Amino acid sequence: MDFQPSTLNSQLLRGLKVRHFRCFDAREVEFAPGLNFIVGPNAHGKTSLLEAACILLRLQSPRITRLAHVIQHERRGFVVDGYFGVRHLQFYFSRERKKLALDEVEQKSAREYLEIGRVVYFANSDIELVRGSGDGRRRFLDFVATQRDGTYRQALRDYERALRSRNLLLKSSSPRWREIAAFDEPLLSAGQRVAAARAKLIEELQPEAEKAHRGISGAREQLQLEYVPGGGEDFPATLAAAHNEDARLRQTSAGPHRDDVRFMLNGQSSSFASEGQQRTLVLALKLGAARLLEQRFESAPVLLLDDIFGELDLDRRAALLAALPASAQKIITTTHLDWLPAEAEASIIRLG
Numbered sequence: 001m002d003f004q005p006s007t008l009n010s011q012l013l014r015g016l017k018v019r020h021f022r023c024f025d026a027r028e029v030e031f032a033p034g035l036n037f038i039v040g041p042n043a044h045g046k047t048s049l050l051e052a053a054c055i056l057l058r059l060q061s062p063r064i065t066r067l068a069h070v071i072q073h074e075r076r077g078f079v080v081d082g083y084f085g086v087r088h089l090q091f092y093f094s095r096e097r098k099k100l101a102l103d104e105v106e107q108k109s110a111r112e113y114l115e116i117g118r119v120v121y122f123a124n125s126d127i128e129l130v131r132g133s134g135d136g137r138r139r140f141l142d143f144v145a146t147q148r149d150g151t152y153r154q155a156l157r158d159y160e161r162a163l164r165s166r167n168l169l170l171k172s173s174s175p176r177w178r179e180i181a182a183f184d185e186p187l188l189s190a191g192q193r194v195a196a197a198r199a200k201l202i203e204e205l206q207p208e209a210e211k212a213h214r215g216i217s218g219a220r221e222q223l224q225l226e227y228v229p230g231g232g233e234d235f236p237a238t239l240a241a242a243h244n245e246d247a248r249l250r251q252t253s254a255g256p257h258r259d260d261v262r263f264m265l266n267g268q269s270s271s272f273a274s275e276g277q278q279r280t281l282v283l284a285l286k287l288g289a290a291r292l293l294e295q296r297f298e299s300a301p302v303l304l305l306d307d308i309f310g311e312l313d314l315d316r317r318a319a320l321l322a323a324l325p326a327s328a329q330k331i332i333t334t335t336h337l338d339w340l341p342a343e344a345e346a347s348i349i350r351l352g
């Protein structure tokens with residue numbers, strides 16, 4: 001790929017190469033600014049390319065927690081490699097080791113690498129954000145929070161490490177409380193950083209998601225987001241009060257690993273909402289996250305949209321296309337493009 005730095009918009013994913021990634025032995029694609037469609041029949045690797053783009057920029061999959069699952073069967077590891085603006089990103093992952101490089105320089109830590117590209121990913125299965133367990137909502141918060149704040153990832157890791165150690169001690173048949181208490185301090189300190197960042201994120205997301213929701217739903221309902229801290233209002237007090245419960249359950253019962261977010265439409269829990277209302281809500285959350293990141297960094301994140309047009313009628317497809325941030329690069333998978341207005345300017349990648 002030949003890139004001329006002077007002509008590049010620095011906030012674009014220009015090209016992507018994958019090797020031994022899901023169904024691809026090797027594949028290379030180029031993307032344009034604005035609208036990009038990846039078009040092809042089922043099971044031809046559309047989602048795989050979108051997932052690879054997400055992993056290249058964020059080192060995590062939007063679908064699964066274990067990257068080993070995207071290694072092509074019978075292979076040792078995968079490579080994703082691409083240009084974001086003028087920056088060259090490379091990531092190798094195998095079960096034994098990971099290797100990161102930025103502009104051909106191997107990185108010991110992911111910190112600088114993760115400051116390069118920002119992403120909002122949206123798939124039909126995201127309706128689980130409303131319908132599913134708190135786990136999915138925490139993953140969404142973490143995905144946006146690590147992009148919003150470069151220190152968040154470390155706080156989350158510190159918290160998870162302290163939680164794992166504390167839980168391991170609690171599992172013992174006769175828990176030694178002095179040892180367990182030694183993990184309370186790091187658990188509390190990292191947990192409070194995680195909780196504060198999540199609370200701040202919800203506070204900033206609220207007006208943006210509301211605005212997006214009003215735009216899509218035609219101002220019919222009011223959307224409210226509420227952060228529900230798993231450590232209560234006062235995490236140290238909640239943790240201290242939960243000692244007996246923790247001993248009984250043999251695990252830490254309170255803390256950010258139990259955080260949740262409540263969605264309300266006109267003051268009613270979104271669990272009562274219709275499917276259409278729930279889909280609108282999730283879309284508003286994602287567009288809200290995109291606006292929030294755009295405001296914070298003065299450049300829109302890349303939008304990766306997996307087959308979300310398939311279930312909509314023609315009018316709604318057009319409305320959704322219009323609702324996507326104009327300045328963002330958009331990469332969209334779809335099985336066919338018969339519906340795309342002839343005047344729409346888009347770059348098309350065909351698979352199969």
Ligand SMILES: Nc1ncnc2c1ncn2[C@@H]1O[C@H](COP(=O)(O)OP(=O)(O)OP(=O)(O)O)[C@@H](O)[C@H]1O
Pocket residue numbers: 021022023024040041042043044045046047048049069070071072073307333335
């Ligand atoms: N680890 C893996 N190794 C090899 N093949 C895999 C792996 N994971 C998934 N696949 C295969 O990759 C193929 C492409 O899947 P993908 O989800 O990318 O297709 P798609 O074009 O998005 O399909 P759809 O339109 O049905 O969503 C599937 O046949 C799937 O079984």
